[in-house]
Amino acid sequence: MQSRSNFNPLPHVDGVVIALFVVLLVCGWLSVCGASHEFGDTDFFSWGSRTGKQLAWIGLSVALGATILMLDDRYLDTFADFFYWTMMLVLLVTPFIAHDIKGSRSWISLGPVSLQPAEFAKCATALAVAKLINQYDFSLDKRDNLLRAAGMVLLPFALIVLQKETGSALVYLAFFLMFYREGMPGCILFVALSAVIYFVVGIRYSLTPLPLTTSDVGEFTVLLLIWLFTVGMLRIYCPKEPEHARRLLLIGALWHIGLYLVSAFIVPFDIAWGQLLWLLFVVCYLAFFWLGTRLQRYLLIALFAMGSATFLYLSDYGLNHVLKPYQRDRICVLLGTVEDRDLGYNVNQSKIAIGSGGLMGKGFMKGTQTKLNYVPEQDTDFIFCTVGEEEGFVGSTVVLLLFLGLILRLLYLAERQPTTFGRVFGYCVLSILLFHVFINIGMVTGLAPVIGIPLPFFSYGGSSLWGFTLLLFTFLRIDAGSKRR
Amino acid sequence: MGKKYSFEQRKYVIGGVAIAIVAIYILRLLSLQLLSDDYRLRADSNAFRKDITYPSRGLITDRKGRLMVYNEPSYNIMVTMQEQHGIDTLDFCQTVGITKEEYVARMAEIKDPKKNPSYSRHTPQLFMSQIPAEEFSVLREKLFRFRGFTIEKRSIRKYATGMAAHILGDVAEVGPADIEEDDYYRAGDYIGKLGIERSYEKQLRGEKGIHIMLRDVHGKTQGRYMDGKYDHEPVPGRNLTLGIDRDLQALAERLLEGKLGAIVAIEPKTGEILCMASSPTYDPRDMVGRERGEHQQALMSNPMRPLLNRAIMGTYPPGSTFKPTQGLIGLQEGIIAPTTAFPCSHGFNYKGLHLGCHGHGSPISLIPALGTSCNAYFCWNLLRMFGNRQKFATTHDAMTRWKDHLVAMGFGYKLGVDLPGEKRGMIPNADYYDKAYKGAWNALTVISISIGQGEVLATPLQIANLCATIANRGWYYTPHVVKAIQGERLAPEYTTKHKTAVDARYYPYIIAGMRRAVLSGTCTDARIPGYEVCGKTGTAQNRGQDHSAFMGFAPMDNPRIAVAVYVENGGFGAHYGVPLGQLIMEQYLNGHLSSWSEAKARTFQNRRISYGSYAR
Incomplete structure (x- = not known):
C-alpha cells in the first residue's frame, strides 16, 4: 500500500461528474439571474444582489469541493459515526435555537448567513449507513439488519419533522432506493408503491x-x-x-x-x-x-x-x-378533487410560466411571469419556472437530461466501487439527487404535490448547494481513492 | 472486499426508474409548452396592461365646409376597487349627482361577473360615463378625496345643427356582437350605429393609441414592454366632407314638416347627394350622452317611425314619375318613334279593360303624352312591346327585357348609397308573375306597371337617381352622401359611371316631354325665372289618399340639380310634389329663395297632412 503523502487523488477524479457539476452550476446561476432580477436590471455581480450572493455561495462550494478532494478518504470511514451523531445532536437542538421562518424552525443563524443543518445531515447519514452496511456479513435481506439501517435513516427523518420541515424530512425516504439495491426485499417497495396507487386512485375518483x-x-x-x-x-x-x-x-x-x-x-x-x-x-x-x-x-x-x-x-x-x-x-388540489384558486395559485402560475415558454423560450431575462413576480418562491423552490419560461422546451429538456446524465454517471461510478462502503455511499448520493429532481420538477409542472424542497445546484441558497457539493465531492474522493489499490 | 453481487441486477431497475421519471417529465413539458397556446396567452394577460389612448373621431362638414358634427370632451369616472376604500360616499354621490342607492347598485353591477365579465380588482372599471365638462369641473376639485376614483378623458359627438339626423346617424357603445365581429373594439368603445357614422366607421374612428405596460403581481406598473417598441400613438379619424348643402337640407326638412315623405336632391354630374330629408325626423343632439337610451326608446315606439329614413328605406309606387322610363324603353326597343301617336279617350280601352286618364287631345304622341302625363299612351306602348312577336318570342322575353332596362336605370336593386339600411324597391320579373298568376298572365294583366303602379315600387332615392340619369342623358354615378374623405379616395363604386341600356340619342325626346310638362303641362308651378326647368309629376294611387310625387331637374342643359319629392297621401303631384321640388331647385340654383318663394315655403312648412292612425 502506498503511503498517504505519495498518493495524489486529483488525476483520478471523475471528469464527467466534474463537468456536469460545473455546467449545472452555471445554468443554475443564470437561472437565479433570471428569477431574482427585474427587467433591465443587469447588476448581476453586485454584492448586495441575490445573484452576487449566490456567486459567493458557488465560489465557496467550489472551494469546499476542492478541500474535500485534498482530504484523505480513509478518515471518512473512521469518523462516519462521529459525524452522524454530531449531526443528530445539531438536528435535535436546532428547533430550540432557530428562528421561526414561515412556521419552520430549521435555520441556524451564524452571523450574516443562515444554514440548514438538515442539508448536511444527509451526507453524515449516508456515510454512517454506508459504514453500517459495509460490515462483514451484513445483509439487508435479514430483518434485523434492515431494521437497524432503517432506524439510522428514520432518526434524522423524525428529528427534521420536529423542525416542521416535512419536505426536507421526506428526502430521507430516498435511502430506501439504496436499500433496495443492497438487498432489501422488493416487496417492501411494491407495498409502498401500491399504497400510493390506492391512495391516489381512491381519492381522485371517489x-x-x-x-x-x-x-x-x-x-x-x-x-x-x-x-x-x-x-x-x-x-x-x-x-x-x-x-x-x-x-x-x-x-x-x-x-x-x-x-x-x-x-x-x-x-x-x-x-x-x-x-x-x-x-x-x-x-x-x-x-x-x-x-x-x-x-x-x-x-x-x-x-x-x-x-x-x-x-x-x-x-x-x-x-x-x-x-x-x-x-x-x-x-386535494393536486388530485383535482378540490378547485381552489388560492391553493392552486402557485402551481397554476408556475404552469403558466413554464407553458408560456414554448419551444425556444422568451429569452434570457425576458420572462414576464418571473420578472413580474407572478411565480412565488421563484428563485428557490420554483426556480425551474425560469428555465421553462426563458429557455423553453429545449432549455428545460437539456436541464433534465443533464440531471439524468449525472444520476446515471453516479450509478456507473457506484457500481464500479470495490468496497460496499463506496457503492452504498454512491447510491445514497444518486438516490437523494433523483428524489430532489423527481419531487421538485414534478411540483412545478403540477405532477407532484407541493413539497418544498430545492432543485439541486439551481435553487438560490447556500445550504442546499453545500449539502450537494459535500455529497458529490465526498463520493468523488472515495471513487478517486479506490484507484490507489 | 465487495461481498454481495447477487443484487447487482437491481441497478437496471434503479437506472430505469431514473430514465422513466425524466421521460415522463419531458412528455409533461411537451404538453405544457408545445401542445397548447393557452399558457402563453394567460402569461400575456397576466403581464400586459394595455393603456389605450383614444383618437378623436373625424369631423363632418357640408359641401361648403360648414361644420356639422364635431367632438367635445367628456369624462368617464373610473373606479379601481382595490384602491377604493374609506371615501365619503355621501359627498361623492352628491358631487356626481346620484343617490346612495344608485351608488351601491352600480358598485354591485361592476363586481357582477355576469354583467362585467372583464372585472378585475386591480384595473379601473367604468363607474359612470359621459360626464359633461361642466359637471366634471366640480368633481375635479374634489377628486383627490375620492381614493380609487380616476377620470378617463373621452369625447362625445356634438352636432352643429338639429338637422340631417338620418344621414349623420350616431355613435353608441359597442355591443357584444360588435366586439365579436371586429377585435379592434373593447367594451366601452364607441361605434357608429346609424347613418354615415356607421358606413364610414373605419375612416371616422381613426386608430387607438396603445401603450403596453408591464404589470406585476401586485397590479403595479413596471415600465413599458420592450421599451415601447410595440407602442403607438393614436391616429385621429379622417374628416368627411358631405355632398349635402346645409341650407338646402334645412329647407327640405322645413318643407316636410307635418308630412310623411322624403326629398332627395342629387348633383347629376357627380352623383353627390345635395340634400336628403325624411319626415318625420328627430334631433340628433338628443342621441348623445346619458339620455340616448331614453330618447331612442321614444323614437322606436313612435307610430310615425321617425327613425326610418324614408328616402332610402321607404318603397313607394313611383306613379307617373315612372313614365319617362317607359318612353325610353319604347324608343330603344323600336316600339315607338317620337312621332308615334296613340288614341286616348279619357283613358285606355282595350278588350274591355279601361284605365282612366284625364281630358286632353287624342291621338297623342310621346312629348305631349309626357307633358300631360297620359296614361293611355304608356299602356299602349307596353301592350305593343309585350305583344311584339318580331322582336320577342314570348311575353316572357319581353318582360325580361323590360326588367333589364329598369335595372340598368337603377331600379329593383339597391343603388348602393353610402348609408346603411337601403331598400331595393321592386321591379317584377316574368317569374314573379308566373308564380303570382300561375302562368296565366299577359300584357293586359300587368298593364299598370307601365304607369308606375301595380307591383312596381321604388325609393325616393331611386326616383331622384332616375331624374339625374335623364338629366345626364343616359348615365349616372351611384348617389353618395360623402363627397370627400380626408387623405383617402372615395370608394370606386362612387366614381364609376353607370350607363343605362338606352342610347343617349333618345333622351332628348324625354327631356322635351318633361320640359313641356313644366311649360304647359302638369307641373307649371315648377318654373323658376331664369332657368329652364324640366319636371314630371306623379300621383300614386294607394289605399288611402294618393301619394304626391315629383321629379325635376334644372337647368335643362348642363343640369346642376335633380330632385325627387315624395309626400305620402299628399294628393295630386301638383299639390305638394311640384311646389316643394320647385323651392328646392330655386334655393340650390340661386343660393337663396326670392321673397315670394320664401312666403310659399312658409306656407308649405305650416301645411299639415292629417294621417289619423295610419302610418307607413
Missing part, C-alpha cells in the same frame, strides 16, 4: 359514479387492484403452485362480471360490498392453505390483501381527520 351501479369508480378500482395484486404476488412468490393464482383469477373474474350484471340488469347496488366479500374469500382461501402447508408466504399475501383493504378505508379517514387542513387541501 366522486365519480360507476355507471349502472351505486358504487364510485375510486373504491371499485382499488378493490379490483387489490385482488389483481394479490393474485400477482401469489403467482410470483409461490411459483410451484400456479393453480392457486389461476383459480383465483378465473373465479374472481366471473364473480366481478356477475356482480356487475346483477347491478346493471336486476337491481343497481353498491358492488363494493360484493368485492369485499370476494376479498374475504381470497383471504380465507390463503389462510386455509397456510394452515395446510405452514408456508408463511401464504399468510403474508393474505395479510397484504387485508392490509390493502384496511388502508383504503383508513386513508379516507386519515385524509379527513388526521392530516392538517392545509395538507389535505394540497393533496
Whole structure:
C-alpha cells in the first residue's frame, strides 16, 4: 500500500461528474439571474444582489469541493459515526435555537448567513449507513439488519419533522432506493408503491359514479387492484403452485362480471360490498392453505390483501381527520378533487410560466411571469419556472437530461466501487439527487404535490448547494481513492 | 472486499426508474409548452396592461365646409376597487349627482361577473360615463378625496345643427356582437350605429393609441414592454366632407314638416347627394350622452317611425314619375318613334279593360303624352312591346327585357348609397308573375306597371337617381352622401359611371316631354325665372289618399340639380310634389329663395297632412 503523502487523488477524479457539476452550476446561476432580477436590471455581480450572493455561495462550494478532494478518504470511514451523531445532536437542538421562518424552525443563524443543518445531515447519514452496511456479513435481506439501517435513516427523518420541515424530512425516504439495491426485499417497495396507487386512485375518483351501479369508480378500482395484486404476488412468490393464482383469477373474474350484471340488469347496488366479500374469500382461501402447508408466504399475501383493504378505508379517514387542513387541501388540489384558486395559485402560475415558454423560450431575462413576480418562491423552490419560461422546451429538456446524465454517471461510478462502503455511499448520493429532481420538477409542472424542497445546484441558497457539493465531492474522493489499490 | 453481487441486477431497475421519471417529465413539458397556446396567452394577460389612448373621431362638414358634427370632451369616472376604500360616499354621490342607492347598485353591477365579465380588482372599471365638462369641473376639485376614483378623458359627438339626423346617424357603445365581429373594439368603445357614422366607421374612428405596460403581481406598473417598441400613438379619424348643402337640407326638412315623405336632391354630374330629408325626423343632439337610451326608446315606439329614413328605406309606387322610363324603353326597343301617336279617350280601352286618364287631345304622341302625363299612351306602348312577336318570342322575353332596362336605370336593386339600411324597391320579373298568376298572365294583366303602379315600387332615392340619369342623358354615378374623405379616395363604386341600356340619342325626346310638362303641362308651378326647368309629376294611387310625387331637374342643359319629392297621401303631384321640388331647385340654383318663394315655403312648412292612425 502506498503511503498517504505519495498518493495524489486529483488525476483520478471523475471528469464527467466534474463537468456536469460545473455546467449545472452555471445554468443554475443564470437561472437565479433570471428569477431574482427585474427587467433591465443587469447588476448581476453586485454584492448586495441575490445573484452576487449566490456567486459567493458557488465560489465557496467550489472551494469546499476542492478541500474535500485534498482530504484523505480513509478518515471518512473512521469518523462516519462521529459525524452522524454530531449531526443528530445539531438536528435535535436546532428547533430550540432557530428562528421561526414561515412556521419552520430549521435555520441556524451564524452571523450574516443562515444554514440548514438538515442539508448536511444527509451526507453524515449516508456515510454512517454506508459504514453500517459495509460490515462483514451484513445483509439487508435479514430483518434485523434492515431494521437497524432503517432506524439510522428514520432518526434524522423524525428529528427534521420536529423542525416542521416535512419536505426536507421526506428526502430521507430516498435511502430506501439504496436499500433496495443492497438487498432489501422488493416487496417492501411494491407495498409502498401500491399504497400510493390506492391512495391516489381512491381519492381522485371517489366522486365519480360507476355507471349502472351505486358504487364510485375510486373504491371499485382499488378493490379490483387489490385482488389483481394479490393474485400477482401469489403467482410470483409461490411459483410451484400456479393453480392457486389461476383459480383465483378465473373465479374472481366471473364473480366481478356477475356482480356487475346483477347491478346493471336486476337491481343497481353498491358492488363494493360484493368485492369485499370476494376479498374475504381470497383471504380465507390463503389462510386455509397456510394452515395446510405452514408456508408463511401464504399468510403474508393474505395479510397484504387485508392490509390493502384496511388502508383504503383508513386513508379516507386519515385524509379527513388526521392530516392538517392545509395538507389535505394540497393533496386535494393536486388530485383535482378540490378547485381552489388560492391553493392552486402557485402551481397554476408556475404552469403558466413554464407553458408560456414554448419551444425556444422568451429569452434570457425576458420572462414576464418571473420578472413580474407572478411565480412565488421563484428563485428557490420554483426556480425551474425560469428555465421553462426563458429557455423553453429545449432549455428545460437539456436541464433534465443533464440531471439524468449525472444520476446515471453516479450509478456507473457506484457500481464500479470495490468496497460496499463506496457503492452504498454512491447510491445514497444518486438516490437523494433523483428524489430532489423527481419531487421538485414534478411540483412545478403540477405532477407532484407541493413539497418544498430545492432543485439541486439551481435553487438560490447556500445550504442546499453545500449539502450537494459535500455529497458529490465526498463520493468523488472515495471513487478517486479506490484507484490507489 | 465487495461481498454481495447477487443484487447487482437491481441497478437496471434503479437506472430505469431514473430514465422513466425524466421521460415522463419531458412528455409533461411537451404538453405544457408545445401542445397548447393557452399558457402563453394567460402569461400575456397576466403581464400586459394595455393603456389605450383614444383618437378623436373625424369631423363632418357640408359641401361648403360648414361644420356639422364635431367632438367635445367628456369624462368617464373610473373606479379601481382595490384602491377604493374609506371615501365619503355621501359627498361623492352628491358631487356626481346620484343617490346612495344608485351608488351601491352600480358598485354591485361592476363586481357582477355576469354583467362585467372583464372585472378585475386591480384595473379601473367604468363607474359612470359621459360626464359633461361642466359637471366634471366640480368633481375635479374634489377628486383627490375620492381614493380609487380616476377620470378617463373621452369625447362625445356634438352636432352643429338639429338637422340631417338620418344621414349623420350616431355613435353608441359597442355591443357584444360588435366586439365579436371586429377585435379592434373593447367594451366601452364607441361605434357608429346609424347613418354615415356607421358606413364610414373605419375612416371616422381613426386608430387607438396603445401603450403596453408591464404589470406585476401586485397590479403595479413596471415600465413599458420592450421599451415601447410595440407602442403607438393614436391616429385621429379622417374628416368627411358631405355632398349635402346645409341650407338646402334645412329647407327640405322645413318643407316636410307635418308630412310623411322624403326629398332627395342629387348633383347629376357627380352623383353627390345635395340634400336628403325624411319626415318625420328627430334631433340628433338628443342621441348623445346619458339620455340616448331614453330618447331612442321614444323614437322606436313612435307610430310615425321617425327613425326610418324614408328616402332610402321607404318603397313607394313611383306613379307617373315612372313614365319617362317607359318612353325610353319604347324608343330603344323600336316600339315607338317620337312621332308615334296613340288614341286616348279619357283613358285606355282595350278588350274591355279601361284605365282612366284625364281630358286632353287624342291621338297623342310621346312629348305631349309626357307633358300631360297620359296614361293611355304608356299602356299602349307596353301592350305593343309585350305583344311584339318580331322582336320577342314570348311575353316572357319581353318582360325580361323590360326588367333589364329598369335595372340598368337603377331600379329593383339597391343603388348602393353610402348609408346603411337601403331598400331595393321592386321591379317584377316574368317569374314573379308566373308564380303570382300561375302562368296565366299577359300584357293586359300587368298593364299598370307601365304607369308606375301595380307591383312596381321604388325609393325616393331611386326616383331622384332616375331624374339625374335623364338629366345626364343616359348615365349616372351611384348617389353618395360623402363627397370627400380626408387623405383617402372615395370608394370606386362612387366614381364609376353607370350607363343605362338606352342610347343617349333618345333622351332628348324625354327631356322635351318633361320640359313641356313644366311649360304647359302638369307641373307649371315648377318654373323658376331664369332657368329652364324640366319636371314630371306623379300621383300614386294607394289605399288611402294618393301619394304626391315629383321629379325635376334644372337647368335643362348642363343640369346642376335633380330632385325627387315624395309626400305620402299628399294628393295630386301638383299639390305638394311640384311646389316643394320647385323651392328646392330655386334655393340650390340661386343660393337663396326670392321673397315670394320664401312666403310659399312658409306656407308649405305650416301645411299639415292629417294621417289619423295610419302610418307607413
